Amino acid sequence: MSITENVAKVLSDIEQAAIAAGRDPRQITLCAATKMNDAQNVREAIAAGVRCCGENRVQELTAKLAENAYEGADLHFIGHLQTNKVKQVVGKVSLIQSVDSLRLLEAIEKEAAKQGIRQDILLEINIGEESSKSGLHREEIYQMLEKVAQSTAVRVRGLMAIPPICQNPGDNNKFFAEMCNLSVDITEKKYDNVCMEILSMGMSDDYADAIAHGSTMIRVGTAIFGARNYGV
Numbered sequence: 001m002s003i004t005e006n007v008a009k010v011l012s013d014i015e016q017a018a019i020a021a022g023r024d025p026r027q028i029t030l031c032a033a034t035k036m037n038d039a040q041n042v043r044e045a046i047a048a049g050v051r052c053c054g055e056n057r058v059q060e061l062t063a064k065l066a067e068n069a070y071e072g073a074d075l076h077f078i079g080h081l082q083t084n085k086v087k088q089v090v091g092k093v094s095l096i097q098s099v100d101s102l103r104l105l106e107a108i109e110k111e112a113a114k115q116g117i118r119q120d121i122l123l124e125i126n127i128g129e130e131s132s133k134s135g136l137h138r139e140e141i142y143q144m145l146e147k148v149a150q151s152t153a154v155r156v157r158g159l160m161a162i163p164p165i166c167q168n169p170g171d172n173n174k175f176f177a178e179m180c181n182l183s184v185d186i187t188e189k190k191y192d193n194v195c196m197e198i199l200s201m202g203m204s205d206d207y208a209d210a211i212a213h214g215s216t217m218i219r220v221g222t223a224i225f226g227a228r229n230y231g232v
């Protein structure tokens with residue numbers, strides 16, 4: 001299937017999953033995970049109806065920006081971000097979804113202040129508490145939010161998670177439900193500069209489940225672009 005056909009299928013799946021969950025399909029944004037896809041593929045996805053692209057690597061982001069690949073879509077950063085590369089991302093993307101440490105938060109804040117802008121971010125949560133994975137552990141979350149509450153240059157718009165790789169369909173439902181609860185708990189605490197309007201969870205294999213559990217943004221790569229060829 002072509003990228004165009006795949007996008008149509010994912011958009012129609014989103015609609016069905018939302019309706020099945022009693023939700024308005026317009027509450028869910030499709031973020032195309034464009035890593036390892038060239039500008040031409042990205043343009044095809046946007047022409048087919050993708051309104052948001054998520055990039056993982058700074059180098060790819062910079063190269064595709066130079067080719068105007070993302071024209072017509074919002075641009076997000078969704079990969080692990082090193083503090084020394086913050087300059088190349090802050091102000092270039094409307095949302096950094098993958099803020100996973102106090103150090104990174106401080107670096108983004110400093111750069112955004114320097115540019116005189118406000119950078120929207122999500123906090124990436126290590127919801128499966130996996131030692132091999134990035135993302136904040138539960139005990140780190142509130143410290144981050146207190147920092148953001150004092151900030152003039154950074155705003156938290158929600159949470160993002162990459163749950164553990166699962167063996168069986170439905171395995172991640174408990175993590176999706178935990179994410180949803182966490183966002184409700186945070187909302188109740190009423191931090192300045194923090195809102196929980198975005199819950200970024202769900203990928204190619206499990207986005208329908210994520211939507212059933214309150215996801216407002218799914219990040220989909222393979223189901224749009226096909227399997228990535230890591231061999232090249």
Ligand SMILES: *Cc1c(COP(=O)(O)O)cnc(C)c1O
Nearest residue numbers: 033056078203204219220221222
């Ligand atoms: C690659 C990637 C995705 C998409 O994964 P697929 O399984 O290909 O849909 C989502 N989120 C992040 C952070 C990614 O790096």
